[in-house]
Amino acid sequence: MGISTLQIFRQGLNSILDQQAGIQRTQQQVSSGKRILDPSDDPAGATRVMSLTDTENITKQYQSNIINLRNRLEAEEAVLSAGGDVMQRINELAIQGLNDSLSANDRASIAKEVRQLTDEMVGLANRKDGSGEYLFAGTRTRIKPFEADNAGGFVYQGDQGQRQVRVAPDRLIAAGNTGFEVFMKIPDGDGGYNSAFSTLYQLATDLEADTPNQDALGKVGLVIDHFLTQRSDVGARQNALDSQERTNDVLVLQLRQTRSDIEDVDIVEAAARLSQQTLSFQAAQQAFVRVQGLSLFNFL
Amino acid sequence: MASGVLGTAASGLISIQRAISVTGHNISNVNTEGYTKQRVEFGARVPEFSGAGYIGRGVQVKSIERVYDKFLTDNLRSTTSASTQFSTFADYSSRISNILGDADAGLGAVMGNFFNSIQGVADDPASIPARQTMMTEAETMVGRFHALDQQLGAVKNEINQGLDSTIAEINSLSTSIAESNKQIVDARSLAGGNEPNDLLDARDNMINRLAEMVNVSTVSEGDGAINVFIGTGQSLVTRYLSSDLELKPNVYDANKRDIAIVTGGASSIITSSIKGGELGAILDFGNQVLDSSQNALGRIAITLSSRINEQQKLGIDLNNSAGQALFSAPEPKVATNTGNIGSATVSASFDLDNLEDLTTRDYVLEYSGSDWRLTDSQSGELFGMAGDGSAANPFKFDGLSVVVSTGANDGDQYLISPTRNAANDISMVTSDVQEIAAAAPLRIGEQTDANGAPINTGTALMSVQQFEKGFGPVGGPVQMTFDVATNTFNYSGALTGSFAYDPASDSGKDINVSGIVFKITGDPAAGDVFTLAPNTDASGDNTNALALADLQTALTMEGGGASFSESYQQLIGEVGTRTRTAQISADAQTSLQRQAQATRDGKSGVNLDEEAANLLRFQQAYQALAQVVNVANETFQTLINAVGR
Numbered sequence: 001m002g003i004s005t006l007q008i009f010r011q012g013l014n015s016i017l018d019q020q021a022g023i024q025r026t027q028q029q030v031s032s033g034k035r036i037l038d039p040s041d042d043p044a045g046a047t048r049v050m051s052l053t054d055t056e057n058i059t060k061q062y063q064s065n066i067i068n069l070r071n072r073l074e075a076e077e078a079v080l081s082a083g084g085d086v087m088q089r090i091n092e093l094a095i096q097g098l099n100d101s102l103s104a105n106d107r108a109s110i111a112k113e114v115r116q117l118t119d120e121m122v123g124l125a126n127r128k129d130g131s132g133e134y135l136f137a138g139t140r141t142r143i144k145p146f147e148a149d150n151a152g153g154f155v156y157q158g159d160q161g162q163r164q165v166r167v168a169p170d171r172l173i174a175a176g177n178t179g180f181e182v183f184m185k186i187p188d189g190d191g192g193y194n195s196a197f198s199t200l201y202q203l204a205t206d207l208e209a210d211t212p213n214q215d216a217l218g219k220v221g222l223v224i225d226h227f228l229t230q231r232s233d234v235g236a237r238q239n240a241l242d243s244q245e246r247t248n249d250v251l252v253l254q255l256r257q258t259r260s261d262i263e264d265v266d267i268v269e270a271a272a273r274l275s276q277q278t279l280s281f282q283a284a285q286q287a288f289v290r291v292q293g294l295s296l297f298n299f300l
Numbered sequence: 301m302a303s304g305v306l307g308t309a310a311s312g313l314i315s316i317q318r319a320i321s322v323t324g325h326n327i328s329n330v331n332t333e334g335y336t337k338q339r340v341e342f343g344a345r346v347p348e349f350s351g352a353g354y355i356g357r358g359v360q361v362k363s364i365e366r367v368y369d370k371f372l373t374d375n376l377r378s379t380t381s382a383s384t385q386f387s388t389f390a391d392y393s394s395r396i397s398n399i400l401g402d403a404d405a406g407l408g409a410v411m412g413n414f415f416n417s418i419q420g421v422a423d424d425p426a427s428i429p430a431r432q433t434m435m436t437e438a439e440t441m442v443g444r445f446h447a448l449d450q451q452l453g454a455v456k457n458e459i460n461q462g463l464d465s466t467i468a469e470i471n472s473l474s475t476s477i478a479e480s481n482k483q484i485v486d487a488r489s490l491a492g493g494n495e496p497n498d499l500l501d502a503r504d505n506m507i508n509r510l511a512e513m514v515n516v517s518t519v520s521e522g523d524g525a526i527n528v529f530i531g532t533g534q535s536l537v538t539r540y541l542s543s544d545l546e547l548k549p550n551v552y553d554a555n556k557r558d559i560a561i562v563t564g565g566a567s568s569i570i571t572s573s574i575k576g577g578e579l580g581a582i583l584d585f586g587n588q589v590l591d592s593s594q595n596a597l598g599r600i601a602i603t604l605s606s607r608i609n610e611q612q613k614l615g616i617d618l619n620n621s622a623g624q625a626l627f628s629a630p631e632p633k634v635a636t637n638t639g640n641i642g643s644a645t646v647s648a649s650f651d652l653d654n655l656e657d658l659t660t661r662d663y664v665l666e667y668s669g670s671d672w673r674l675t676d677s678q679s680g681e682l683f684g685m686a687g688d689g690s691a692a693n694p695f696k697f698d699g700l701s702v703v704v705s706t707g708a709n710d711g712d713q714y715l716i717s718p719t720r721n722a723a724n725d726i727s728m729v730t731s732d733v734q735e736i737a738a739a740a741p742l743r744i745g746e747q748t749d750a751n752g753a754p755i756n757t758g759t760a761l762m763s764v765q766q767f768e769k770g771f772g773p774v775g776g777p778v779q780m781t782f783d784v785a786t787n788t789f790n791y792s793g794a795l796t797g798s799f800a801y802d803p804a805s806d807s808g809k810d811i812n813v814s815g816i817v818f819k820i821t822g823d824p825a826a827g828d829v830f831t832l833a834p835n836t837d838a839s840g841d842n843t844n845a846l847a848l849a850d851l852q853t854a855l856t857m858e859g860g861g862a863s864f865s866e867s868y869q870q871l872i873g874e875v876g877t878r879t880r881t882a883q884i885s886a887d888a889q890t891s892l893q894r895q896a897q898a899t900r901d902g903k904s905g906v907n908l909d910e911e912a913a914n915l916l917r918f919q920q921a922y923q924a925l926a927q928v929v930n931v932a933n934e935t936f937q938t939l940i941n942a943v944g945r
Contacts, residue, residue: 004905005330006336007898014894039401040394040883043876046401047869050408054865057409058852061416068423082343133426133840137738141840149751160745162763163842165423169853172846180745185754193754260896296912 011014012288019281026274035265045262052259059248059255062167064258067244069165069175073238076176079124080231086117086124087224090276093117094203097212104210111207118200122146122154125183125196136179139163143181146197154197156184167244173237177230186226196223304348304355305932311358312925315342318361320918323812326906335504335902336366338497366497372900374518377511379893381576384512386886392459393589393879399451400593401872407600410444411865413437415852421738422845426618431733438626442726445601449723452594459582459590463557466513466579467545473510474528474542477503481525488524495524510536515576522828531573534561546656552635552715559583587678589878591720595660596871598722599857602630603655604864605726607851614738614767615844620836623737623844630699630725632718642709643665648716651701656860658699662717665702670708677715709887739841740764742774744818749831756784758825760803764818764843766844771815779832784826791832 028037039046096102097110125136125146133141137158145158158179164172188194199219206216319340329335343362347354400406417437420430449602480503487496507528510516519527523537528537536543543563550556558571559579574580605627612623632648646665652657664676674683674697685695689704696702700718744764746756760782772795780791782801790798795814800806803823816832835841857867 002902002910003898003907004903005908006905007901010901011898038394038879039397039872039876040390040879041876043873043880046876047873048399050401050403050869050872051866053403054408054412057412057416061419064416065419065423078399131424131427133424137840139743139835139838139841143837155750156748158752159838161740161743161838161841161843163425163840164846165842166419166846166849179750180748180754184748184752191757193757195751195753198751198753239695296909300912300916 008291012284012291015284016281016288019277019284023274023277023281026270026277029229029265030267030270033265033267034263036263039211049259049263052255052262056252056255056259059170059252063166063245063248063252066167066241066248069167069173070238072129072135072175073234073241075127075129077238078226079127079135079230080182080234083121084224084227084231086121087220087227089115090117090200090203091217091220091224094212094217097203097207098214098217106146107207107210107212111204114204114207116201118197118204121196121200125179134158135176136182138178138180141149146183150270154195155202156180156195167241168248169226171244173240173244177233180228182230186223189222194219194222196226304357306929308356308358309925309928311345311360313922313929315340315359315361316922316925318364318920320915320922322364323911323914323918327908327911329480330906330908334501334508335906336368336501336685337506337906338365339365341365344502355644355915358634363494364497365501367493367904368500369900369903372896372903376555376893376896376900377516379889380508381511381515381580383575383886383889383893384578385515385581385584386882386889388578389585390879390886392455392581392585392884393875393882395455396452396589396593396829397872397875399448399455400597400868400875405447407441407444407448407597407868408644408865410437410441411604411687411868412852414441414851418849418852421736422842422849425842425845426839428733430506431618431736431738435728435731435733439728439731442627442728445597445723445726448597449594452590452597453724456586459586460557462578462582463547463559466582467559470513470536470579471542471544472514473506474536474544477506477510477526477528477537478540478542480506481537484524500524511577513577514574514579531570531575534570534573535563549638551639551713555620586939587854589875591662592660593871593875594723595717595719596867596874598630598724599658599660600864600867601722601726602650602719603658603857603867604851605629606650606652606655607854607856608848610769611844611848611851612737614741614769614771614847616700616739616741616835616838617737618734618839621735622741624735625729626735628727629727629730630722632716633721635714635715635717640709640712640714642707642712644708644712645705646702646714646716648700648702648718649697650718651699652695654699656699656856656858658718658857660719661698662715662720663698665714665716667708667710667712672704672708697776736845738843738845739774739838740817740835740843741767741771742832743835743838743841744830744832747779747831756825756828756830758828759822760820760824760828761822762818762820762828762830764816765810766817766847768812768815768817774814774816774832774834777831780830780832782824782826782828784824789830793927804926831870867881 025037029035036042036046036049093110093114095299097107102110126144127135129135134143134145137143137145139161140158143157144155145156147157147198149155156179160178160180162178162181163175166176167173183197185193186199199216199222203216203220207210321344322338322340326337341362341364342359345357345360349355403409412435413741414437417430417434421427421434424430464728480499484499484503485495487499488494503526506518507518507526510528514530516536517529519529521527525539526537527535530536534543543561546560546562546567548555548560548567548569550558556932558569559574560567560569571583574583606629609625609627609629612626615623617623629650632650634646634648636646644667647695661685664675664677666673666675672685672689672695674685675681676697677682683697685697685702687693689702690696691703694701694703698718700716702716742764744762746754746760746762749755774794776794778791778793778795780789782789787802788798788800791813799811799813801811801820801824807821808819810819818832852865853863855861855863857864858870862870
């Protein structure tokens with residue numbers, strides 16, 4: 001087959017341009033660190049990367065949900081802990097009130113402290129979170145959950161709704177317990193329920209009437225037990241959160257690793273390829289110059 | 301005698317001069333694209349009869365031929381068409397995969413952010429900043445739909461301009477080829493059948509250029525004219541006559557253009573028969589990638605906005621009102637064929653109960669005189685429809701609901717593009733953060749006394765799970781009382797009825813009352829009462845926000861097989877694959893085209909060394925002939941001198 005002079009030129013030029021395009025591509029890969037520069041480079045890989053990125057972002061959102069939820073649970077736990085302390089003091093006062101050597105006046109002053117501590121307890125039950133939402137109002141977070149009634153007791157105005165928070169694709173964890181559950185629905189030991197406030201109200205009233213009784217003390221004990229149960233309930237959820245958080249962390253790491261395996265360029269391989277391409281490029285340039293210099297006309 | 305010798309030598313000198321001139325012409329055109337090298341054909345002149353027999357009278361130039369091979373030229377043309385077609389397609393298509401596939405500028409990230417922001421609201425439903433973030437992310441997402449749609453629209457404008465300029469160039473080339481036909485035929489007859497080589501090259505070049513625009517085939521005539529055909533045999537050039545291509549408004553959409561060929565004043569649409577070259581690539585790209593990408597993007601916009609809107613309506617917002625749509629709901633686009641004779645109107649809407657069946661197709665609905673037929677606008681595939689097209693019983697297919705009025709004429713056609721405009725039409729209808737319906741419409745709880753203290757004595761608990769579309773209605777409280785003897789809850793109030801609950805086997809199972817799904821756990825005591833009531837002031841309730849957030853991974857698309865983002869990934873996978881396939885084909889065709897070019901050039905191109913060698917050859921012959929003249933001259937002088945003494 002013959003060959004034309006224009007064709008020699010064209011071939012030389014094409015091979016230089018082809019080499020140049022190859023170098024530019026490798027250089028883009030090296031500088032971006034990515035093997036896939038456009039979905040068309042590897043359509044299956046590119047969509048897989050998008051899906052992995054999606055999952056990673058969702059999982060990060062779960063992690064952020066976990067942090068928010070943990071804050072709420074910690075706030076609740078702090079209230080339950082403080083409530084436990086208050087109840088311990090009330091327990092002491094109830095025992096003290098039973099002491100036969102006390103006078104009615106003594107009991108009246110103990111009752112006074114019980115009432116103060118009851119107010120403190122109400123304050124705890126009406127605690128707000130950092131953004132001004134009531135912690136123990138169920139879902140009615142803008143309505144003060146415990147309001148004094150005219151009879152000296154307290155009315156619960158929240159509801160029984162408990163918020164669930166998603167911490168994994170198929171896992172919801174309950175946020176704070178409701179005021180109904182924590183303060184209103186305390187087992188009375190006889191198959192019924194008492195509210196913490198009515199127990200305290202009864203205790204103070206009995207003391208004021210100078211009629212302390214074992215029954216009231218027993219109910220105080222039940223409130224203490226109930227608070228402990230609630231705390232351990234919250235604690236169990238905190239543990240579940242911690243463990244889910246670790247699982248999510250591991251998942252994020254795996255997702256990143258997989259994504260990197262698919263989309264990242266093997267730098268060592270790319271660097272070797274780049275130097276190989278540079279070499280071929282130079283060879284093509286030199287060959288071009290050499291071949292272009294060859295002409296019979298040089299000898300005429 | 302001497303005059304005979306001189307004549308013979310002179311014939312050689314003249315022929316060789318011609319040959320050197322042709323060599324010079326070849327060398328001059330070494331860089332001329334499409335130039336075919338020329339060769340001088342020498343032939344001995346008719347001999348002279350003498351007593352001794354015939355004596356040669358030298359040489360003459362018989363002809364100047366192109367070193368030409370029709371097969372190689374045709375091959376170069378067809379590979380050029382294919383290579384231009386695939387590389388043009390790949391160029392355009394990679395623009396789309398770039399636009400859609402960009403990690404930051406694509407849809408994937410903003411859709412993810414939107415759903416993450418809903419999770420933020422679910423985390424803290426009363427938080428105004430969290431709600432604000434969700435609104436902002438929704439606006440960003442809507443903005444992204446618009447931006448992507450506009451970028452696709454920009455590419456559409458570009459290919460329309462590409463069509464304009466390509467058609468203009470094809471018309472100018474076909475005119476020139478027709479003129480060139482005349483020149484060549486005239487020149488041939490003038491030169492007694494000798495080929496006007498350079499004119500032939502020029503015409504070949506024009507046809508080659510035409511092959512870059514569109515697939516061509518040629519038929520040569522005996523007198524040197526050539527006929528050019530495009531598409532499936534539409535005649536573009538017939539001898540001295542050329543037909544013009546023109547762009548006509550599409551019968552459905554004036555903004556879309558069809559290609560027509562004008563022959564003898566009559567114009568006929570040939571869009572679907574155009575193949576190959578830039579023109580074929582532009583048309584293929586428009587149909588296969590651009591339109592379907594826009595449809596796929598619109599389909600996500602429709603499905604996402606409808607699903608969010610529907611879920612919104614199943615919740616209540618911070619104002620204690622039933623949730624309202626967040627997004628406007630785009631409607632399917634119906635276009636009437638401008639050639640329709642009848643007066644029927646066709647209106648389409650989305651069939652919200654079957655929205656996951658939406659496709660990225662465009663449909664043609666045609667009246668056949670007695671009934672309506674539905675076909676794919678691209679492939680012509682025939683589809684079935686449920687219903688009779690009346691308002692009471694509309695046609696239903698692929699997530700669409702279509703009502704047709706009477707008055708259609710036989711052959712009337714309507715184009716339904718369900719999702720084409722949706723990515724552009726989607727918008728927010730509210731920016732009021734209060735209107736995010738994060739809470740459940742109903743609350744459930746055990747009955748309490750006036751102080752909110754429990755009355756029930758059992759351990760049973762109830763919690764709301766979800767609300768089905770069209771649940772209830774529940775205008776006031778519903779009391780559910782447990783009958784321990786029959787293990788049944790009897791309910792009364794806004795709803796009345798009963799359902800079974802056996803604590804031993806039903807604890808934790810979902811109970812569905814009029815579309816209200818709730819769960820009971822534990823042991824209710826005899827006479828325990830639970831109350832279901834309209835929810836108010838539930839600023840901390842995230843039941844519906846969770847349901848909204850769950851839409852992110854719900855399989856709401858592709859017939860219930862893909863989530864929003866999976867559907868988007870499929871789109872990118874499809875465009876990416878089409879681009880990749882076109883790139884691979886373009887590479888292959890380019891390499892074939894280069895080979896065809898090399899083969900053609902090897903045969904027909906100028907090689908300077910060859911020409912230099914020819915120059916030497918001719919130079920030597922010329923010197924030898926000069927020597928013949930010299931010898932003849934000296935011989936003659938000798939005779940003159942002898943006579944003259």
